[in-house]
Amino acid sequence: MLCDNCGEREAAIHLTQIVDNSVTTLHLCEQCAAEKGVETGASVAKFPLGDFLASLGKGGAAEGGTATEVACPACGGTLHDFRQTGRLGCARCYTTFEPHLRDLLRRLHGSSQHVGERYAAPAAGAPAVAAEEAGAGREIGELKDRLRRAIRDEDFELAAELRDRLKVLE
Amino acid sequence: MIDLKLIPDGGLGWLDASGPMANIVLSTRVRLARNLDGVPFNVRASEAERRQVLDDVNRVWQRSPLAKGGVRFLVDELEPADRLLLHERHLISKELATAATEKSGHSHAAVYLAGSLGLMVNEEDHLRLQVFHSGFALSQAYADLERLDRDLGAALPVAFHQEFGYLTACPTNAGTGLRASVLIHLPGLVLTKEIAKVLQGLTQVGLTFRGLYGEGSEVVGNFFQLSNQTTLGKAEDELLDHLGKIVRQVVTYEEQARQVLLRDAPTIIEDKVWRAYALLRYARSLSFEEAMNLLSGVRLGVGLNLIPKLSVYTLNKLLIYTQPAHLAALDVRALRDSEQRAARASYVRTVLDEEAARAG
Numbered sequence: 001m002l003c004d005n006c007g008e009r010e011a012a013i014h015l016t017q018i019v020d021n022s023v024t025t026l027h028l029c030e031q032c033a034a035e036k037g038v039e040t041g042a043s044v045a046k047f048p049l050g051d052f053l054a055s056l057g058k059g060g061a062a063e064g065g066t067a068t069e070v071a072c073p074a075c076g077g078t079l080h081d082f083r084q085t086g087r088l089g090c091a092r093c094y095t096t097f098e099p100h101l102r103d104l105l106r107r108l109h110g111s112s113q114h115v116g117e118r119y120a121a122p123a124a125g126a127p128a129v130a131a132e133e134a135g136a137g138r139e140i141g142e143l144k145d146r147l148r149r150a151i152r153d154e155d156f157e158l159a160a161e162l163r164d165r166l167k168v169l170e
Numbered sequence: 171m172i173d174l175k176l177i178p179d180g181g182l183g184w185l186d187a188s189g190p191m192a193n194i195v196l197s198t199r200v201r202l203a204r205n206l207d208g209v210p211f212n213v214r215a216s217e218a219e220r221r222q223v224l225d226d227v228n229r230v231w232q233r234s235p236l237a238k239g240g241v242r243f244l245v246d247e248l249e250p251a252d253r254l255l256l257h258e259r260h261l262i263s264k265e266l267a268t269a270a271t272e273k274s275g276h277s278h279a280a281v282y283l284a285g286s287l288g289l290m291v292n293e294e295d296h297l298r299l300q301v302f303h304s305g306f307a308l309s310q311a312y313a314d315l316e317r318l319d320r321d322l323g324a325a326l327p328v329a330f331h332q333e334f335g336y337l338t339a340c341p342t343n344a345g346t347g348l349r350a351s352v353l354i355h356l357p358g359l360v361l362t363k364e365i366a367k368v369l370q371g372l373t374q375v376g377l378t379f380r381g382l383y384g385e386g387s388e389v390v391g392n393f394f395q396l397s398n399q400t401t402l403g404k405a406e407d408e409l410l411d412h413l414g415k416i417v418r419q420v421v422t423y424e425e426q427a428r429q430v431l432l433r434d435a436p437t438i439i440e441d442k443v444w445r446a447y448a449l450l451r452y453a454r455s456l457s458f459e460e461a462m463n464l465l466s467g468v469r470l471g472v473g474l475n476l477i478p479k480l481s482v483y484t485l486n487k488l489l490i491y492t493q494p495a496h497l498a499a500l501d502v503r504a505l506r507d508s509e510q511r512a513a514r515a516s517y518v519r520t521v522l523d524e525e526a527a528r529a530g
Contacts, residue, residue, distance in 0.1 A: 001225065014374065015374070032429075055347060061204065063255070072361050074210070075210045075211075075214045076214075077214060077310060081266060085213060086340060087211065087213045087294065087339045087340055088207070088211060088339055088340075088341070089210055089211060089213065089214040090210040090211055090214060091205060091207055091208075091211075091329035091331070091337040094331050094334055094337050094344075095331070101334070101341060102333075102334075104341055104343075105334060105341055105344060105402055108341060108342055108400065108402075109344075109400040109401065109402035110376075110403055111402055111403025111404075112333060112334060112402065112403070113402075113403060114331075114333065114334055114335025114345045114346070114351075114402055114403070115318075115403065115404065115405050116335060116345065116346040116348070116404070116405040116406045116409075117319075117346065117405075117406055118335075119328050120323070121327065121328075121332035144332070166332060167332075
């Protein structure tokens with residue numbers, strides 16, 4: 001069967017979607033599926049955690065050879081450890097290895113953007129910020145950058161304030 | 171040996187088959203994975219940190235109205251046989267049942283049980299909240315769990331990332347941390363050989379299937395656990411809705427398959443289910459797998475109204491109590507394999523005899 005999109009290559013991914021009780025099936029070759037950003041159960045199955053983790057080392061090499069040896073400042077865990085065990089060392093690892101994990105989460109889940117319930121910290125005394133919807137997106141981006149810098153510089157007071165402001169905006 | 175009577179309903183409230191579609195869908199389980207902010211995940215946490223997690227959670231749990239009438243088991247204090255017993259009731263994970271012994275020092279792992287709610291502490295994640303319901307009851311189950319999640323989250327700092335959501339030790343659980351699964355009995359689809367197509371279809375719509383005991387377990391007795399594969403990028407209610415829609419469809423397929431069997435091969439089916447019943451009623455030695463397969467046949471017979479006067483509750487009970495640790499709890503001699511088979515057959519006979527006597 002040929003790909004529904006390019007009509008040239010053999011279809012390898014068969015995406016079945018159920019929307020409002022009607023079933024549609026799309027047959028795509030791997031290249032077109034990748035271009036469309038399709039992450040299906042089939043492609044997930046082709047990238048089991050172990051294989052993907054094993055490939056992390058190679059990707060890391062391209063970024064300077066020692067990416068897998070960078071240790072998380074909070075728990076000391078490295079990508080190498082993660083590759084061995086399949087488990088991260090702490091919550092901070094998600095920030096330390098953010099690009100790698102974003103990539104991994106996209107492959108595993110088809111998305112890295114959480115849209116479900118949001119955690120509200122206990123006794124959150126966050127100041128109310130009047131965020132206008134239009135400008136909020138850009139402001140969030142800026143705040144995130146400042147937050148990252150603050151964490152890197154270990155200015156935790158500022159980081160906490162920035163995090164609270166982000167929470168209100170988001 | 172722990173006193174299982176301490177557990178509300180023995181943690182087996184779902185056995186009563188009171189839930190919707192309880193003949194085909196045995197139970198609904200939903201779990202949420204949570205970690206405390208600022209504490210390493212369990213693989214890297216020190217003994218002192220694990221202890222701190224348990225102390226913190228304990229304080230919050232005691233205050234929660236949801237914990238009323240509940241119990242706590244400290245895994246370090248449980249005999250291996252008791253851990254297995256709780257695992258066979260799906261109250262603790264295989265990891266907690268087996269791994270606690272391998273860790274140096276104390277694991278400080280615990281399980282809290284109250285009503286249909288459960289809370290595992292210091293498993294792969296600091297917190298695993300779970301709920302069990304009889305039959306097909308995703309939204310009711312999740313509603314209970316959400317209350318517990320809110321109670322815990324209101325008092326404990328939870329690891330949360332603005333983009334990635336709730337953070338978990340394994341990235342396969344990140345985002346919502348939600349895994350919903352239904353335990354479903356599909357003999358019709360297996361007998362009509364449609365099952366491969368259905369299972370393949372499941373993986374294409376982002377669901378996954380497992381055996382009776384979850385991850386890595388084999389499918390026995392035509393019992394399947396269907397659950398969501400992904401936990402990130404969709405909201406909780408979307409994940410539940412999606413699973414619910416597909417399960418409803420699978421149940422419809424199963425019912426159709428059963429009708430086909432009854433229409434095209436009534437004698438064969440009737441013979442098959444009654445043979446299964448006869449073997450269970452009179453056999454003197456039963457392996458676990460054989461018992462599961464025979465129970466599957468009898469369950470099909472009850473579902474098709476071919477075997478009257480046998481309740482789904484009894485079938486559910488047999489499913490749980492014929493497991494190795496449960497038999498050993500009734501009779502320590504059942505720890506040895508050959509005697510275990512005899513003990514299993516004897517237990518099944520007794521239960522079925524009693525049921526038959528009651529039915530007159």
